[in-house]
Amino acid sequence: MNKLTQLLNLLRIHQWHKNTFVLLGFFALGDYKNYGLLLNAILMFITFCLASSSVYIFNDYRDIEADRRHPVKKNRPLPRGEVQIKTALFLAVILCLMSLITSFYVGAIALAIVTFYLLNNFTYSLFFKKYPIIDVFQIGFGFMLRIFAGTVGIGIYISEWMILTGFMISLLMGFSKRFAELSNNPTPQNHRKVLQEYSPETLKSFMIIMASSIIITYSLYTLSPRSVELHGTTNLIYTTPLVIFGIFRFLYLVLFHQSGEDPSSQIFKDKQLVVTVIIWALVYGVIIKSPFY
Numbered sequence: 413m414n415k416l417t418q419l420l421n422l423l424r425i426h427q428w429h430k431n432t433f434v435l436l437g438f439f440a441l442g443d444y445k446n447y448g449l450l451l452n453a454i455l456m457f458i459t460f461c462l463a464s465s466s467v468y469i470f471n472d473y474r475d476i477e478a479d480r481r482h483p484v485k486k487n488r489p490l491p492r493g494e495v496q497i498k499t500a501l502f503l504a505v506i507l508c509l510m511s512l513i514t515s516f517y518v519g520a521i522a523l524a525i526v527t528f529y530l531l532n533n534f535t536y537s538l539f540f541k542k543y544p545i546i547d548v549f550q551i552g553f554g555f556m557l558r559i560f561a562g563t564v565g566i567g568i569y570i571s572e573w574m575i576l577t578g579f580m581i582s583l584l585m586g587f588s589k590r591f592a593e594l595s596n597n598p599t600p601q602n603h604r605k606v607l608q609e610y611s612p613e614t615l616k617s618f619m620i621i622m623a624s625s626i627i628i629t630y631s632l633y634t635l636s637p638r639s640v641e642l643h644g645t646t647n648l649i650y651t652t653p654l655v656i657f658g659i660f661r662f663l664y665l666v667l668f669h670q671s672g673e674d675p676s677s678q679i680f681k682d683k684q685l686v687v688t689v690i691i692w693a694l695v696y697g698v699i700i701k702s703p704f705y
Contacts, residue, residue, distance in 0.1 A: 419499075423465040434456045437559065438568065452567075459561070462507045467530070471537045472500070479491040519565065544606055549586075555581070558578075577629040577630045584619060587615050587622060591610075619663065619667075648700070650695070661684050662679070
């Protein structure tokens, strides 16, 4: 049981919530009775869970020495030596192949997107994670590919502004993660070399720019011709205050409380953010499905 537990820890199942970006397209479309589309969306979610776990294992293998010097990451299975490297890499290959097989079942476009996702992450781990700004953009591109997988990958075509909104959100979380890593470690450059190329002030500026961009792109999404034609209403604009509050709350947690090294998890831990997301989803759903709009 202990061996199985360590293998499950290696998968970082607690990080799978990030793959909910795949379901964004189905929710935004509003065609909730299209069970074939729902099945494909769920399959893509499972695909990205498999693919992301494969990437996490490979990244842990590449960072094993740096993680041993990290106050938290040193407790991961590979740095602690609780899972053999050969076993971990074999599992990563199996998960990678499984993700390609499930995406192929959905369609050729889905397979291409997952392939790009894997290549993006493997090149990040091998080469680009040491370059400032590029490192966060590659992380953001990974989230953007999740959105593509849950839209064009399964035959959903929504406004391009929603794609850009998701990309901006991912960049905000990426720069927030770097800020948290820089703020919460006395010698952050020993754990992640790229951090010596950042400063708190620079990262704060990037985060504020991204937060502003999210508000703009989301507002444009609610009023875009494709959204209005799809849902038959311009009233989605009234969900924008909830988005603004959510962004401000997120920035407050990261900048004032310097909450953890994985700020994206705050969305699921902070009660105010959880309630805000639920209310936004309910209001959005009512607007696009209500016969009065």
